[in-house]
Amino acid sequence: MNIIETKKLTKYYGKDRGIVDVDLSVEEGEVFGFVGPNGAGKSTTIRTLLSLIYPTSGSATIFGKDVIEHGPEIKQNIGYLPADVHYYDSMKVKSLLNYSASFYDKDCTKRMEQLVKIMDLDVNRKISDLSLGNKKKVGIVQGLLHEPKLIILDEPTSGLDPLMQQNFFNLIEEENQKGATIFFSSHILGEVQKLCDRVAIIKDGKIIKVEKVADLMRNSYTKFRIETKTDLKQEDFNGESINNFVSKKGTTTFLFKGDINVIISKVSELDLISLRIVEPDLEEIFMHYYRDEDADA
Amino acid sequence: MPMLNIYVHELKQYRISTAIWVAVLVLMSVVYISIWPTFESAAEATREIIENFPPAFKEIIGFSNMAFTSLESFFSLIFMFILVAGGVQAMHLGTAIVSKESRDQTSDFLIAKPVSRTTILSSKLLAAITLLILTNAIYISSTFLIMSLFSEQEIVSQTMFMIMLTMFFLQLFFLALGFLVATVRPKIKSVIAVSLPVVFAFYFISILDNVIGDTAVSYITPFKYFDFEYIIEHNFYELSYLITGAVFIVVALVTSYIFYVKKDV
Incomplete structure (x- = not known):
């Protein structure tokens, strides 16, 4: 029951x-x-x-x-x-x-x-x-x-x-x-x-x-926040599952889902000022659900 | 079925405000009755003055030619004001006891408990009636005591009692009205801003009725339900008004239950 x-x-x-x-x-x-x-x-x-x-x-x-x-x-x-x-x-x-x-x-x-x-x-x-x-x-x-x-x-x-x-x-x-x-x-x-x-x-x-x-x-995203001297493009991470990509004034944030080793090796090739990897907040996880919903529809 | 714990809780919540109301009502009696000996000794002269008042003026303030001949009729003059005060007390209590929970946002606490809304309202009603019975019991007995101290005349206790008991009936009317207003209106921010104008409005309707002398209007306001001269003469109430009041009380309370049970809190 x-x-x-x-x-x-x-x-x-x-x-x-x-x-x-x-x-x-x-x-x-x-x-x-x-x-x-x-x-x-x-x-x-x-x-x-x-x-x-x-x-x-x-x-x-x-x-x-x-x-x-x-x-x-x-x-x-x-x-x-x-x-x-x-x-x-x-x-x-x-x-x-x-x-x-x-x-x-x-x-x-x-x-x-x-x-x-x-x-x-x-x-x-x-x-x-x-x-x-x-x-x-x-x-x-x-x-x-x-x-x-x-x-x-x-x-x-x-x-x-x-x-x-x-x-x-x-x-x-x-x-x-x-x-x-x-x-x-x-x-x-x-x-x-x-x-x-x-x-x-x-x-x-x-x-x-x-x-x-x-x-x-398990299915959720990891949030990356990267600071570099020049702005990045989403194509720099070509082939990876990346969402919510924003790059402005040298600060780039995106959500990543997939093999963490792959993305880390790509990031390591960049000339970094700082790097933070954080849990996305709930709103961002929701975003990914809405996208899934939309894709299903 | 009302629940004892809610009943006791409500009694405790309103014990202080009730005590203050009782004190105010008794004080009004003391002040007023204490001047009676002056009139008693000069009864004849005062009556002549009253008789020479313009009739319309006498209607408005409710003076009859009988005033100042006995303590009963003297008392019934001021008693109208005590009734207004008692009406405000009852209307305030009825409105507050129902609306306070939603204003203080304690309804969530209460309604999440294993108790039906009907039980909640019944417990509150019973607590309010208990407080009003206490108010009247203390008021009536104190007033009798004060009278025995200030008057040399023999008081017709039954008539006096009948006059004072009208306050309880009037209070039941306003209590029911308070319940009705508090359950029907979605949110009451200030209880006194509701209770005071409503009671005074009914009082002014009764004055209006004094002036125009229209009997139909007199059924609207409980201040007209009890004619003290009639009570002094017949030692009883006018049945048609008593029935009107009772019908109103029942209808108001039934409506309150219907609204309260269906309300979103």
Whole structure:
């Protein structure tokens, strides 16, 4: 049984496009990444799954049950961390967490205390006095304290310092090993690469690809940035698989896919001022997907 | 079915503002009733002055010829203003308790919990009604106490109680209206900017009705549902208004539920 399944899920905000015909299936025990640029429809999809908003057409099920009809029931086993964390300003962290726990049919005290420790959270402070990072921590604790079977994370790491990010990733991996399914939206490729088994790529409200992370990385490009005294031409690298070639004022950038040894030997023949080889950012990987899409069409 | 945790949470969220409202209402009673002894001793002279007021003026400020003959009728003069204040309290509470979550963006937190929207709204409604019952209970008992301190006359407690209880009915009307406005309107930036003008608009409609004396208009505004002279005379409310108010409350609340359940947050 798929934990999450959407069928032609579509949401328009009036005339504005949210998502169009989104078909997703997330299997039990998977860490599923949901990536795309801002405004692509990641949050819209997630908010529809939680019935915070209602689809214009199409349907979604979680644990095999319709998300609207059985909303309250399935949410007993969902933990959700929203992209923007907002809680009741006048409350103390402790009261907020207790309030959060009071919605679930089980005793969450023990797990709550563990999580507070892991996230290094001061529970006696008022919500209004917390920094964004600390609010995010509150969000993580309130989302995980009932040990949910499905964890939905919307851009979870923004606002967390690197150390806390690591704690958080460890936590998510632990939950996953205990059997939780993770659905995780991000626009940072590094995160997705580190955690996820599969990813869905969304752009302009449509899913353009669902792929294993391993395949995505294997097939992806490497970005070269070369500084030379004179401008280069794409023909200088003739025969190699090169994209997005730009050469201006002695700086040349391009994306390369293929045998790294070949391109390195070609570059070594140049009179270089500097050379940087970097992972392309997500946008650039998307570019290559769009091209593939166009080529297929 | 309402849920106890949300109910308790809402009570806590609004306990301070409710306490302030109660204090203001009681203070209005204290100030007003404390001047009663002066009128009581000069009742005859005051009544002659009132009788000589132009009739239109008396209509507008709601003075009747009966005023100043008894504490009940004296009190009912000022009570209209207490009603306006109570109306603002209820309208404000109703609008705030529903719209605050979306304004503070805490709806995501609440609706992602395993609880239906109907339950959320019912819990909020029950909490708001509880706060209004508390407000009225404290207000009515304090006012009785204050009266016993300042008046030498015997107070007709049942009539007094009936007059003061109209505030609770009026507050239910505005609470329901607040729920309706908060669920139907997509986003409310400032609660007071909605509640204050609405309540005052209803109040001015009631003054307009005083002047033109048109009974049809009087069904629009809850400030006209309770005629204190009628209550003093009959010891009961006018049924047709009571029914109108009840129908409005039910319709407003049902509409609120329909909108709230279907709303995108």
